[in-house]
Structure formats: C-alpha cells, structure tokens
Amino acid sequence: MPRSARLVPPAVLLALALTLTACDGSQEGSQDGGRHGGRDGSEGAPGLGDPYFPKAGNGGYDVSHYGLTLAYTPDGDRLTGTAVITARATEDLSAFDLDLAGMEVEKVTVGGRAAEYDRDGQELTVRPPDTLTEGEAFETEVRYSGSPRAITDPDGSKEGWLRTADGALALGEPTGSMAWFPGNHHPSDKASYDVEVTVPKGLTAVSNGELKSERTTADGRRTFTWHTAEPMASYAATLAIGRYTLTRTSTKDGLPVYVAVDPTQTAASRKVLARLPEAMEWAEYNFGPYPFSSTGAIVDRPGDAGYALETQNRPFYPGAPDLVTLVHETAHQWFGDSVTPKSWQDMWLNEGFATYAEWLWTEDEGGATAEQTFTTLYDHGEDEYKDLWSFPPAKPATAAHISDTPVYQRGAMVIHRIRQTVGDDTFYDLVQGWAAAHRHANADTAAFTAYVEKAAPDADFDEIWSDWLYGEGKPPRRP
Structure with a gap:
C-alpha cells in the first residue's frame, strides 16, 4: 500500500508511508x-x-x-x-x-x-x-x-471513513x-x-x-x-x-474486471488502466495463478486519500496512478491480500514483495535491472531515503514505522538477496510456491524463512536473515 509519496516515477524507487492505528x-x-x-x-x-x-x-x-x-x-x-x-x-x-x-x-x-x-x-x-x-x-x-x-494513524495518515467531494x-x-x-x-x-x-x-x-x-x-x-x-x-x-463511472469488462481469460473512476479522472487514468490486463498477465507469469475471482480498480480524486491501497480485488488510487504503482498494488493481490500476514510485524512480507515487483517490472520493461536497482540503493540509498538503515524490515521501531522505508526498500533488498543466493530458476519456483502454499491464508516471517530454507536446502541464508532481515544498521557489503 503506497502512501501519496508512492506516486513518484519508478526511477526514484518509491518509499512510502502508511500505517495504522x-x-x-x-x-x-x-x-x-x-x-x-x-x-x-x-x-x-x-x-x-x-x-x-x-x-x-x-x-x-x-x-x-x-x-x-x-x-x-x-x-x-x-x-x-x-x-x-x-x-x-x-x-x-x-x-x-x-x-x-x-x-x-x-x-x-x-x-x-x-x-x-x-x-x-x-x-x-x-x-x-x-x-x-x-x-x-x-x-x-x-x-x-x-x-x-x-x-x-500513528504516522499521522488518515483511514477509516473519509468524506469525499461527492x-x-x-x-x-x-x-x-x-x-x-x-x-x-x-x-x-x-x-x-x-x-x-x-x-x-x-x-x-x-x-x-x-x-x-x-x-x-x-x-x-x-x-x-x-x-x-x-x-x-x-x-x-x-x-x-x-459519482463513479463503473465499467465491467473481462480479461482474455474471462476474469471479470470492475473499474470505478471518478469522472474528473477519466482522461488521466485511461491509458494506465488499459494496461491492467497486461500487468495481471505479467504478475501471473511471475507469481503464479491469480488468487481471486475478479480484479479492477477504484480511482478517486487526488486528495480524497493520501495513499494508494491494495483493497482486495480492486485497489484504490487517489487520482490516476502511474504504471509502477499499478504494478505494486496488483502484486499485493498475491502478497498481502491472498497471503496475509499473521501480525503487523510481518508487514515487510507485503511491502517487500510488492516493491520488488516494481523492480522486476522495470527490468522487464527495459529499465534498470533488479541488480542495478539493488546496487544503487545499497551505495546511495541514504541520499534518497534518509531512514533506509534506521531499523531492520522485520523489526519496525513502533506502530508509526510499519510503513517506513526499511519495510519497503530493505524488504525488497531481502527478496533480492534471496534471488542472488539461489539463482533465478529456484527463486521463481520459490516465490510461486510460497504464494501457492499460503493461498488465502496467513503467514509470518518465521514461516517464510523456514519455507525458503526448505526450498533451497543447499544454500546458506544465515547472513541474509541476520544482517538484512533482522540486523541493525547497514549490512556489510557482500563478497
């Protein structure tokens, strides 16, 4: 769930705030x-x-x-x-x-x-x-x-029941x-x-x-x-x-697509919403079968809320989203909505995967590779995100920090370190297996680390868990 800051171009790698209350x-x-x-x-x-x-x-x-x-x-x-x-x-x-x-x-x-x-x-x-x-x-x-x-919320954002213009x-x-x-x-x-x-x-x-x-x-x-x-x-x-315009279409596989758009946002959102079926197909290829019986989007006016949110089946957007935000919220249908955390301490399992989906999409679209994004973030991430190394993704400091940069960006870095360790074939098998094993259920960080270790029994993950997932401060550079 990105907050309003999430609506920046992908080159800046999106850090968000959210939290709740x-x-x-x-x-x-x-x-x-x-x-x-x-x-x-x-x-x-x-x-x-x-x-x-x-x-x-x-x-x-x-x-x-x-x-x-x-x-x-x-x-x-x-x-x-x-x-x-x-x-x-x-x-x-x-x-x-x-x-x-x-x-x-x-x-x-x-x-x-x-x-x-x-x-x-x-x-x-x-x-x-x-x-x-x-x-x-x-x-x-x-x-x-x-x-x-x-x-x-503890971070100052608003949720619950929000009055809008209409x-x-x-x-x-x-x-x-x-x-x-x-x-x-x-x-x-x-x-x-x-x-x-x-x-x-x-x-x-x-x-x-x-x-x-x-x-x-x-x-x-x-x-x-x-x-x-x-x-x-x-x-x-x-x-x-x-006063939404509500349309119902379907993907080429027959999945219902419900899209509700505030009339003031129709023109601005038309192009990006037209790519929703493409984003869905891309996500299924990478993460496995879509876990729900419909998809779509809700696009309201900017200012009606301060953030996008992965509401199940049809994410909410405050104004026309950019494409990378659409990908982020689409990925959440697997990671967050289908595989749901057991507690809010496991928030990084939602946001780390959804942020890493942005990296993968950008790579597949011909932009920076996930490896380049990881390296740039490691070398210069503090320039963009001053709190990048302030706490480990699996241990947010307080309730006001469960949607801070480390949960998103360091969370994605944990996912990338796993990919570096096991290689692409095992990595994608692992990701799809995780989504399938906990489909429509709840899971915590301990279950995830155990799953990873079982899926790749010959790999050593000690450094990833100790330094990247739970460690304080900036992890040492890997060899």
Whole structure:
C-alpha cells in the first residue's frame, strides 16, 4: 500500500508511508455493567496482543462471513447498518468482543435472541443469552448507526471513513474498518463478505468482489450488492460511494474486471488502466495463478486519500496512478491480500514483495535491472531515503514505522538477496510456491524463512536473515 509519496516515477524507487492505528470509540448505551464473570465459559480476549496494535482483533472465536446491509446519506454523513457476523467459538464463551470505533449500537442479537452488550472504547462486549461452547457456530447481528469517523494513524495518515467531494471512502489498513462495521479487525481472521449498500440517486457504491445486483428503489435510491467469496482480511475491505463511472469488462481469460473512476479522472487514468490486463498477465507469469475471482480498480480524486491501497480485488488510487504503482498494488493481490500476514510485524512480507515487483517490472520493461536497482540503493540509498538503515524490515521501531522505508526498500533488498543466493530458476519456483502454499491464508516471517530454507536446502541464508532481515544498521557489503 503506497502512501501519496508512492506516486513518484519508478526511477526514484518509491518509499512510502502508511500505517495504522489504535483507536478509541465512544461509549454508548449499555444494557449491562462492565465485564464480569459469573457464568460458565470465559470472556474472549478484547485484543489479540498484536506487537503494534495490541487491541486489534478479539479472542475466542473465528469469523467465517460478514453480511453487511448499509445505507448512506452524504447530506448529514449518516450511515445506518446491520452486520450479521457468522463465526465459530474457539473456546467456551460467556462473552466476546467486537471491534467498533464510534457509531451508536441500537440492538445486538446472538442466534436470533437479544444479547446484553456494553461499550468500552473500540470494544463492543457482547454477552449471549447462553454460553457458547467450543466449536459451536453462531450468528451475531448488530444494528448500528451514526456518522462514521476518520481515524488518525500513528504516522499521522488518515483511514477509516473519509468524506469525499461527492460521498465517502472507507479504507482500513491496518484497523480503520472498525469505523464502519463491527468485527474481528485483525489480519489473522479472514472471512467472506456480502455487502449491500443503498445510496442516493445519482451515486454509485463500489466494494470488493463481484457486483451481484443493482436496483433502484421507488424513491430513486440505488442499491448495490457485492459478494466476495474468497477469504479477506478486514483491512483489505473497502467501500467507495460517489459519482463513479463503473465499467465491467473481462480479461482474455474471462476474469471479470470492475473499474470505478471518478469522472474528473477519466482522461488521466485511461491509458494506465488499459494496461491492467497486461500487468495481471505479467504478475501471473511471475507469481503464479491469480488468487481471486475478479480484479479492477477504484480511482478517486487526488486528495480524497493520501495513499494508494491494495483493497482486495480492486485497489484504490487517489487520482490516476502511474504504471509502477499499478504494478505494486496488483502484486499485493498475491502478497498481502491472498497471503496475509499473521501480525503487523510481518508487514515487510507485503511491502517487500510488492516493491520488488516494481523492480522486476522495470527490468522487464527495459529499465534498470533488479541488480542495478539493488546496487544503487545499497551505495546511495541514504541520499534518497534518509531512514533506509534506521531499523531492520522485520523489526519496525513502533506502530508509526510499519510503513517506513526499511519495510519497503530493505524488504525488497531481502527478496533480492534471496534471488542472488539461489539463482533465478529456484527463486521463481520459490516465490510461486510460497504464494501457492499460503493461498488465502496467513503467514509470518518465521514461516517464510523456514519455507525458503526448505526450498533451497543447499544454500546458506544465515547472513541474509541476520544482517538484512533482522540486523541493525547497514549490512556489510557482500563478497
């Protein structure tokens, strides 16, 4: 996910900022006091202890599906929603938490029966009428409304619910999705989605997956229903509401392509968007079969957000992207959206691969080779990126640094060092094998290093892991 700085020419090798957030939420009407015991079963943890966002996500259950029914009116910035969350208990539960920042909760049911609930910051604690047993599937319905909030990340960037000139935009990396729907908002819990959105006449609502229906109500409002069958981390979910021109085409292999463009960006983005099928074909050749059932893009006005983002199936761009940014976000469909990190400490697995995809694309387009890019970055990278050697890619200093230069550029350098070590044939087998082995799943850095070592058992990776991946400062020049 590049921030706005990412929209520079490829020759300058793009470093980006992004990050995300820990959040509070307003306390709202409670039908119960604070957290308490007194029933069989435990209370699921109100956070998963992520190294950078410890309150993100919740313990005790695993979500399999979100069904969101939403209505939004830009005049007044009012969102009403019903979230139906299908999950399975991973322990006996007398209570469990959902992440929801702001908004007013009107009613909660579990299994169709009214449930007690209360609010504490971003935590919506739900007490089902009967204790849930380990392994039990259950359905929670939350009715809510209000004006969704923008969330300020530790690095100062904005995510969550962003007002635009003609509507709104929901972006969620790393925790902003809790601004517009309740859920288990950590990348380790992926789910399928159905999103139905009703908006005023003349507006279009775009989300992930495939458009299953579009209808007009008696008063002229329009309802769009989107379906995402493949597992998706909530940070990759999006909702864009505005006066978009929405087109549906397909690749030569029949893959649906949904592209939504703000009319002010149509001319500027036409040429680069026409190369999306080519970028997809290139990525499949290098990384393996495309992991999703549709692709596309959302192009909004510059300034509506400060960065591009790899929202699943159709990345978001603030204004017409350049070609290398399109390649970066396309690569994220494999690395980040399909193979998703277990925690935000593993962010380099997303950004290192996506940045290295830029190097490979530039090489294949007749520009600098990846080796030349690596060497230039090693010799002179501090001139462009003053923080290049400030921390190792697998150990960002704080939550405010998970999208800093070392995660992107040093992350890509780690990938290139692996390629240097094993050679091209083994390298591409390794990359495609990694994407296939963890398709639609989660993985961490330890799993990646173990996979690399198993794929190339005769190679020595000690220097790469110790100096490049985890080492402090600039690694010594290799022989």
